[in-house]
Amino acid sequence: MAGQAILSARGLTRDFRGFRAVDGVDLDIAPDSVHALVGPNGAGKTTLFNLLTGFLRPSGGRIELAGRDVTGLPPERVARLGVARSFQITSLFPQLSAREHVELALQSSSGLGWKFWRSATLMRRYTDRAGELLDMVGLAELAEAPAEALAYGRKRALELAIALALDPKVLLLDEPTAGMGLEDVDRTVELIARVREGRTVVMVEHNMSVVGRLADTVTVLQAGKVLVEGPYEQVRADERVITAYLGAADVAH
Amino acid sequence: MTSIVDTPADAARPAVPSGLVTVARAPGWVRYALLAVGLAVALWLPNGLYAAVAVDILCWALFAVAVDLLLGFTGLMSFGHAAFWGTSAYVTGLVAIHAGLPFPVAVLAGALAAAVLAVPIGYLAVKRTGIYFAMVTLAFAQMVYYVANEWRSVTRGENGLQGVPRELFGLDLTDDYYFYYAILPIVLLGLAAAWRIVQSPFGRVLVGIRDNPARARALGYPVHRYKLTAFVLSGFIAGLGGGLFAVGHRFVSLDVLHWTTSGKAVIVVVLGGIGTLWGGVLGAGVVVLLEDWLSFSGFEAIGLVTGGIFVLVVLLFRRGIWGSAAALALRRMAARRR
Numbered sequence: 001m002a003g004q005a006i007l008s009a010r011g012l013t014r015d016f017r018g019f020r021a022v023d024g025v026d027l028d029i030a031p032d033s034v035h036a037l038v039g040p041n042g043a044g045k046t047t048l049f050n051l052l053t054g055f056l057r058p059s060g061g062r063i064e065l066a067g068r069d070v071t072g073l074p075p076e077r078v079a080r081l082g083v084a085r086s087f088q089i090t091s092l093f094p095q096l097s098a099r100e101h102v103e104l105a106l107q108s109s110s111g112l113g114w115k116f117w118r119s120a121t122l123m124r125r126y127t128d129r130a131g132e133l134l135d136m137v138g139l140a141e142l143a144e145a146p147a148e149a150l151a152y153g154r155k156r157a158l159e160l161a162i163a164l165a166l167d168p169k170v171l172l173l174d175e176p177t178a179g180m181g182l183e184d185v186d187r188t189v190e191l192i193a194r195v196r197e198g199r200t201v202v203m204v205e206h207n208m209s210v211v212g213r214l215a216d217t218v219t220v221l222q223a224g225k226v227l228v229e230g231p232y233e234q235v236r237a238d239e240r241v242i243t244a245y246l247g248a249a250d251v252a253h
Numbered sequence: 254m255t256s257i258v259d260t261p262a263d264a265a266r267p268a269v270p271s272g273l274v275t276v277a278r279a280p281g282w283v284r285y286a287l288l289a290v291g292l293a294v295a296l297w298l299p300n301g302l303y304a305a306v307a308v309d310i311l312c313w314a315l316f317a318v319a320v321d322l323l324l325g326f327t328g329l330m331s332f333g334h335a336a337f338w339g340t341s342a343y344v345t346g347l348v349a350i351h352a353g354l355p356f357p358v359a360v361l362a363g364a365l366a367a368a369v370l371a372v373p374i375g376y377l378a379v380k381r382t383g384i385y386f387a388m389v390t391l392a393f394a395q396m397v398y399y400v401a402n403e404w405r406s407v408t409r410g411e412n413g414l415q416g417v418p419r420e421l422f423g424l425d426l427t428d429d430y431y432f433y434y435a436i437l438p439i440v441l442l443g444l445a446a447a448w449r450i451v452q453s454p455f456g457r458v459l460v461g462i463r464d465n466p467a468r469a470r471a472l473g474y475p476v477h478r479y480k481l482t483a484f485v486l487s488g489f490i491a492g493l494g495g496g497l498f499a500v501g502h503r504f505v506s507l508d509v510l511h512w513t514t515s516g517k518a519v520i521v522v523v524l525g526g527i528g529t530l531w532g533g534v535l536g537a538g539v540v541v542l543l544e545d546w547l548s549f550s551g552f553e554a555i556g557l558v559t560g561g562i563f564v565l566v567v568l569l570f571r572r573g574i575w576g577s578a579a580a581l582a583l584r585r586m587a588a589r590r591r
Contacts, residue, residue, distance in 0.1 A: 053471065079473035087471070093464045104461055107454060108473040116455035116486065123454055166473065
């Protein structure tokens with residue numbers, strides 16, 4: 001299994017001052033699949049994301065990308081190796097326009113970003129491709145708007161556009177539909193279904209109908225550990241999962 | 254615990270005015286008109302002012318632009334830029350005195366020395382952000398100051414380097430009026446370089462890093478290396494100003510490395526407008542003129558006046574002179590379009 005996984009974790013662990021947020025997680029993401037990470041709040045999903053993308057260093061364990069050890073690499077290296085991510089809390093450049101965001105993302109794989117002696121008009125070489133990507137996520141008309149002026153759903157769409165601009169092998173989406181209205185959720189699901197062609201998608205998602213519509217495999221995390229893993233239907237019916245969610249719901253009420 | 258580790262606290266981020274570079278957003282004819290006015294003022298300056306003051310303004314304009322490159326466009330407040338200004342002043346002075354080379358060569362040597370010094374300082378400093386970055390740069394600048402103070406055989410300690418020559422192929426540049434025109438092309442080149450850096454693909458990445466370093470990293474940009482490159486470029490431009498300052502005064506004293514020199518550079522940028530680039534040039538003009546006028550009138554507490562104005566600007570016009578004027582102009586234009 002490990003041999004054919006595009007992204008895999010072995011015994012992945014992360015401690016925060018004595019608190020173990022991720023506890024010996026083994027994970028194998030199959031190529032070209034959509035893999036959902038679910039679990040109650042505090043299960044360690046976002047921490048796991050930050051470990052997989054290099055934003056956090058693991059306290060223990062190992063991460064492999066297509067058989068290559070990427071444990072402890074900084075986020076920019078992980079990104080350059082073909083792992084793009086979106087953030088749970090929208091993370092953009094407030095003063096740059098939507099088009100400038102995508103151009104910046106498209107430029108990152110070239111050396112152009114170092115050329116302080118060249119004119120920024122050179123970035124126009126990315127304008128056409130940026131336009132296509134913005135069109136794809138439904139932002140064509142808002143290309144020149146500064147990110148800070150975009151509505152919430154549009155910002156999420158822009159996040160997706162810049163992640164796609166990196167043309168990643170693996171796309172990690174941290175709650176892509178969080179806080180969205182129904183219409184935006186539908187649009188986002190359609191979009192993910194479209195962009196998954198030829199790449200692997202890993203997503204943290206709370207909305208179970210989104211998970212059901214997209215995911216091939218679901219991993220349920222609880223208290224930093226893998227509770228259950230399998231196809232959506234099977235996981236949904238699992239006793240332990242129901243208990244975990246009901247248990248969390250009990251605490252919440 | 255689930256937050257991204259690299260994001261600096263918002264409070265530590267400088268209050269950057271909206272707009273990438275306000276001038277870059279203005280229509281073409283406005284840009285050319287501003288450029289024409291700027292060049293005209295630069296050409297006229299020593300006719301309207303005491304030429305030595307005009308020379309100081311040029312030097313400080315380069316210094317301010319260098320600091321704004323970091324403060325306004327990379328989100329890093331250096332509180333130790335005197336290290337680069339002053340190191341270049343000393344190296345320029347020593348080269349000019351001992352090698353007898355034309356002064357532009359000496360200045361270039363000084364600026365290169367400043368850039369070389371910026372590599373280790375920047376390497377260690379860019380790992381920190383906000384106030385910690387400011388403190389690290391200040392600490393290194395203080396180290397440079399003490400080295401210069403102790404290394405008397407070279408720097409002449411408190412006596413300073415005296416008699417820095419204004420050699421340029423035998424031309425007589427003893428008159429500040431002619432010296433001004435001799436350095437103007439170098440200064441304009443330095444300013445143009447800063448403008449190009451800001452308006453380059455590299456500059457676009459810097460703005461991204463300033464506004465959201467974690468996102469820039471997720472896009473694959475090595476944030477520390479970009480910051481370091483900006484730091485070294487800034488050190489070079491500051492060095493250009495410091496070298497010219499040394500030749501302009503024909504004298505280098507320890508003042509060029511003093512922390513108050515770093516502070517004054519930050520004040521000049523804030524006065525002119527952070528993140529506007531040309532605001533720093535304007536701020537340099539205002540501060541140098543004001544200081545000259547106050548000292549000429551025999552007023553002792555110059556710091557009190559410049560400090561007071563600084564406080565007023567920070568409280569009332571946070572975008573500085575250039576930023577406030579540009580915001581007003583853009584609002585007017587937007588209103589007229591409606």
